[in-house]
Amino acid sequence: MQKRWIMEEEGNPQQVAALAEALHVDEALSNLLVQRGVTSFEEAKYFFRPALNHLHDPFLMQDMEKAVLRIEKAIQNQEKILIYGDYDVDGTTAVSVVYQFFKKLYENISFYIPNRYTEGYGISTAGIDFAAENNFSLIIALDCGIKSVDKVFYAGKRSIDFIICDHHLPGTELPEAVAVLDPKRSDCSYPYKELSGCGIGFKLIQAYAEKNNIPFEEVTCYLDLVAVSIACDLVHINGENRTLAAFGLQKLNSNPSIGLEALMNVAGKSESYTISDLVFTIGPRINAAGRIDDAKHAVNLLIADCADAAFDNGELINLKNTERKEHDLSITGQALNMIGQDQEMINRRSTVVYQENWHKGVIGIVASRLTEKYYRPTIVLTKSNGHVAGSARSVHGFDLYEALCGCSDLLLQFGGHKYAAGLTLLPENVPAFSQRFEQVVASAITDEQLIQRISIDAELNLNQITPKFCRILKQFAPFGPENMAPVFVSKNVYVSGPVTLVGSNHLKLCVVQDGSPVFNCIGFGLGENILAVKNSMPFDICYTIEENSWKEQKTLQLNLKGIRVNQENAAI
Incomplete structure (x- = not known):
């Protein structure tokens, strides 16, 4: 699936330089801190050294x-x-x-x-x-x-x-x-x-x-x-x-x-x-x-x-989790077949699928999986207590709740927020709701919103990834919303050694850049890039830096989020 690479706005240059000097760290690291609102030595100390006395009264x-x-x-x-x-x-x-x-x-x-x-x-x-x-x-x-x-x-x-x-x-x-x-x-x-x-x-x-x-x-x-x-x-x-x-x-x-x-x-x-x-x-x-x-x-x-x-x-x-996964796998497969066999559904800017015997407990998970596959606002519906119940998921920047408001006359009830919602309607309203939801989404969503984005924090030269850099980066954890694991981009890297496919569609390779050390890489779901990276031409990668544990051995690894061949560099 095509993805947009979006560079996040860099921190204020003066703040970045001053913080790097105060902390004795690479400016790439101080830039990450400034992006997170950390601009002074004391704020950095609070960030890197959380303490129970930081809890509020x-x-x-x-x-x-x-x-x-x-x-x-x-x-x-x-x-x-x-x-x-x-x-x-x-x-x-x-x-x-x-x-x-x-x-x-x-x-x-x-x-x-x-x-x-x-x-x-x-x-x-x-x-x-x-x-x-x-x-x-x-x-x-x-x-x-x-x-x-x-x-x-x-x-x-x-x-x-x-x-x-x-x-x-x-x-x-x-x-x-x-x-x-x-x-x-x-x-x-x-x-x-x-x-x-x-x-x-x-x-x-x-x-x-x-x-x-x-x-x-x-x-x-x-x-x-x-x-x-x-x-x-x-x-x-x-x-x-x-x-x-x-x-x-x-x-x-x-x-x-x-x-x-x-x-x-x-x-x-x-x-x-x-x-x-x-x-x-x-x-x-x-x-x-x-x-x-x-x-x-x-x-x-x-x-x-x-x-x-x-x-x-x-x-x-x-x-129960095993049973949940079985329902999840079965329903996701049925839903994908339903979409794949219907050209009109494939071409839509939204997804609405309905099967009255789907398990209500997993339709939210299925909606998330369909959104990952087709990257568009998605609703999965099933029969429940005489009505039709649904779970909805959205894509970055599109307000799902507002879209449901545009369909409210066809719904018995709905609730949620911008990116996830639940809804209930009468069975006889399902076809009209599916059409209306498509009309509302198509009139409001942009082409860019239908392309998954990768947010990139900073550009790195691979030579900057030193043991000290990694030790400090590790202290940015725990990662999560508002403090996601930083994503970096490195341009004009080359393959060093064999490129292999592992699992169903995962890419395993090593890369080097401008005489840097060789870095192991894994690209989950990026197997379609194997020919592009094998042709000895330079390419760009975006990635997170992580430790890989295998048989009690820990090694540094770049977890690739995207690959672009050289001629696409200008798109970043």
């Missing part, structure tokens, strides 16, 4: 005092407390953190995860009814609830108080809860706005511990779960999240919780975990519980206090 969050007081009152009066959370990774980790912390202090507590298929996302009437029927008088809602005005009102009618801990954007009206913890509230002055739902839960237990003289170690012991939430919910990895993620990864790799250790064991990966490993190894397994069966299994694993129970739950979740 939790009582700076609006309503935190009210939340802590209400929990203290519930414990003092022996009220039953229900910890309620969404069924995805962020929700289940948030429930696991808050439940475990308070369970150590108080026995009269339980947790509740709504069923994806019978209750849907967020706070449900069924969940409130469960609480009322079982005499719970306080619900702590995590990773959901900020827009559940009607549900919280209904709970009040049933004599149930709510504490909302959410990180999503509020609507025009806040729920009438005892406390609403959400840094995105317009009246909240909390310094960092991008915490995960689990991160909000962490701040709640941090505040409670501080108020009640509980050792900080009783809070930080859950940072491995917080790191999982940060990685898998794709929140920004800067500011406070960077500190939480860094210390969470340290704990995960040195002394993980019993549940996470069991999950790491069944996943079969023993090397040091990174944010990327959490996204692609741990996250899908936790999510599979709710996609295929019941997300309560994920919580039971994450709160396990003995190895045997954790192992059993880990095995169960791994089986």
Whole structure:
């Protein structure tokens, strides 16, 4: 697939030069820092040396005092407390953190995860009814609830108080809860706005511990779960999240919780975990519980206090993940065939595919895979409870939510944001919706938006990639949104040695430039370039720099993101 190479704007030259001198580093590295908003020695120290004392005072969050007081009152009066959370990774980790912390202090507590298929996302009437029927008088809602005005009102009618801990954007009206913890509230002055739902839960237990003289170690012991939430919910990895993620990864790799250790064991990966490993190894397994069966299994694993129970739950979740992958592979194959056999669908500027027996739990994953293949706004639909349910994904720069607004008269409901959304419609409206969505997308999307982009941070000469350069670059981790692994471009490189195809379509080669050392390269999915690089002509590469581990040996490797032959240099 053709991709656009986009050079990111370089940092201010004076700031880059001054920072390079202050830190005694290559200007390419100081440029990366300036691009990330780091412009002074002190800011660089904060960036490279995160510390737990960098965490903000939790009582700076609006309503935190009210939340802590209400929990203290519930414990003092022996009220039953229900910890309620969404069924995805962020929700289940948030429930696991808050439940475990308070369970150590108080026995009269339980947790509740709504069923994806019978209750849907967020706070449900069924969940409130469960609480009322079982005499719970306080619900702590995590990773959901900020827009559940009607549900919280209904709970009040049933004599149930709510504490909302959410990180999503509020609507025009806040729920009438005892406390609403959400840094995105317009009246909240909390310094960092991008915490995960689990991160909000962490701040709640941090505040409670501080108020009640509980050792900080009783809070930080859950940072491995917080790191999982940060990685898998794709929140920004800067500011406070960077500190939480860094210390969470340290704990995960040195002394993980019993549940996470069991999950790491069944996943079969023993090397040091990174944010990327959490996204692609741990996250899908936790999510599979709710996609295929019941997300309560994920919580039971994450709160396990003995190895045997954790192992059993880990095995169960791994089986659910295998089942999820089978559904994913089957449905993706069917959808690709559906598109490939229809010339009109191939030529469209959007994708809408529908099959009534597709598994609802994986249609979001399938939508992402189809977007990767055809790189255009994509919706996958299936039958659910008499209606048609859909999951939508977009491409860089195109507002999916606005496009759905243009189809709202054909939908029963929809919600989401710029790049991902969910929707429900009547079966008889599917053909009209497919046509309308195509019309809306075609009228608004640009040709450039339909070509996948590679954002390049800087140009490097391969001679600049020294051991010191790599040591410092490694300290830019943990990587994630707002702090992605830097992508470099090097021009006019040559092949040194054999070029081979490995796996299904991966390119393996070595390159050299202007007398530089020889660098090993791997290009996943770049096999179609094999003839172009074999012809002894110079070419350009864009890449990330990484360590490759093989049989306990670590070597430097360039992970190629794109290859361009010499005559295309001017396009960058």
